[in-house]
Amino acid sequence: MDTVQNKTSESAEKIVIQSKTKLQTNISSKYMYTKFSAVVPSYNENTQFVKIVSELFKIPQLDELIFIDDGSTDQTQETVKQFQSDKRFIYIRLSKNKGKGNALKTGVQKAKNEIVLFLDADLGQITSRKIFKIVEPVLLNEVDMSRGSFNRKRGRVTEFAVKPMMEILFPSLYFNQPISGQICAKKSFLINAEYAERYGVDIGLLFDAIESGQRIIEVHIGNLINRKNSTETVKEMSRQVLETMISRAGLIRHKYKLVLFTLDNTLIDEAATGTLLRELGIEEQVKGNYSLLNEGKITAKEYLEKNAMLYAGKKPSVISKMSANLPI
Known part of the structure; x- marks a missing residue:
C-alpha cells in the first residue's frame, strides 16, 4: 500500500x-x-x-x-x-x-x-x-x-x-x-x-x-x-483530462485566451510545435529565437515571450482545430 x-x-x-x-x-x-x-x-x-x-x-x-x-x-x-x-x-x-x-x-x-x-x-x-x-x-x-x-x-x-x-x-x-x-x-x-x-x-x-x-x-x-x-478515445481522453487539470489549477479560468502545451514525441508522433509552426507560418522566426537562446543572447523567459508574441493575431479556434488534427 x-x-x-x-x-x-x-x-x-x-x-x-x-x-x-x-x-x-x-x-x-x-x-x-x-x-x-x-x-x-x-x-x-x-x-x-x-x-x-x-x-x-x-x-x-x-x-x-x-x-x-x-x-x-x-x-x-x-x-x-x-x-x-x-x-x-x-x-x-x-x-x-x-x-x-x-x-x-x-x-x-x-x-x-x-x-x-x-x-x-x-x-x-x-x-x-x-x-x-x-x-x-x-x-x-x-x-x-x-x-x-x-x-x-x-x-x-x-x-x-x-x-x-x-x-x-x-x-x-x-x-x-x-x-x-x-x-x-x-x-x-x-x-x-x-x-x-x-x-x-x-x-x-x-x-x-x-x-x-x-x-x-x-x-x-x-x-x-x-x-x-x-486511438481516438485516447486522444479525447487526453484533451479532457488535461483541460480539467489546467482549469482546476486556475490556469485558464478567464485568464488567458490561449494556452499551448507541447507533448512532443510522447502523445504526439511528430513534434507538435513544429507542425503548428509550419502551418501558422512562423517556423523560421521560432528557429531564429532558438538560435539566440543557444548563443546565450536571450534568456529562457525572453525566448518564451518572443515566441508567444508570434501567436498574436492568430485565432485560438484555428490553432485548436490544428491541434485536434495532429496524429498521436
Whole structure:
C-alpha cells in the first residue's frame, strides 16, 4: 500500500475469505462507519458489470449498490434483472448518455450513507477483497479519501500527460495512478464536489480533494485489467483530462485566451510545435529565437515571450482545430 498522507492502521480487522469465496469480516467498534454505498456508472458494459456487482454483494458492509445505467444501448436493462431481487440493488437508468461525471453525481445524490465508493464497471480480475482494501481505510476514518491503484500497463495519457502535470502542480505529492476511477470518499465532500464531464471527472475529484484538505491515501490492490481504448478515445481522453487539470489549477479560468502545451514525441508522433509552426507560418522566426537562446543572447523567459508574441493575431479556434488534427 502506497500512502500519500496516512498509512492504513495495522490494527484493522483481518479479512477472512470463507467457503464459496464469500467475504466475511469481523465488524467491530473499530470501524467508525459500519456500512457504505457503492455507485457503479455503466455505459454499454453488459458483458463486464456482472462481475463487479457480484463481488460487491459479497461485502457485508455494503448497504446499497446504486447502478447508474448511463443510457446504454446494449442488453444492460435485461442483464440487471438478475440482481433486482436483492434489496440492496438500486437501478437508475438515465434516458440519455451524459457521461461519467453526471452519472457519479446522480449516484452521490441518491446515496444514503456517508461513505461512498465509486467503482468502474469494466474492471477485469476484480474481487471483493480488492474492493474492500479501498473501502476499509475510510470506514476506519483513518483517511477521507482512498484511491485504488493497481498493476497494469499504464497508457500514454497517464505517463506522458497526467503525471508530468501533477509534478508541476503538486511537486510534494505522488500518485501512481492519478486518474484512477476507483475512489472511496465521504458524501459530505462528494456532494459538494465539482463533477467534470466524462474523462475529466476522476482527476477533477482528486484536485478538489487536495484543495479542500482531504486526507488521501492510494491503496495498491494488485492486478486489474481495463478495456483497451481506441486511438481516438485516447486522444479525447487526453484533451479532457488535461483541460480539467489546467482549469482546476486556475490556469485558464478567464485568464488567458490561449494556452499551448507541447507533448512532443510522447502523445504526439511528430513534434507538435513544429507542425503548428509550419502551418501558422512562423517556423523560421521560432528557429531564429532558438538560435539566440543557444548563443546565450536571450534568456529562457525572453525566448518564451518572443515566441508567444508570434501567436498574436492568430485565432485560438484555428490553432485548436490544428491541434485536434495532429496524429498521436
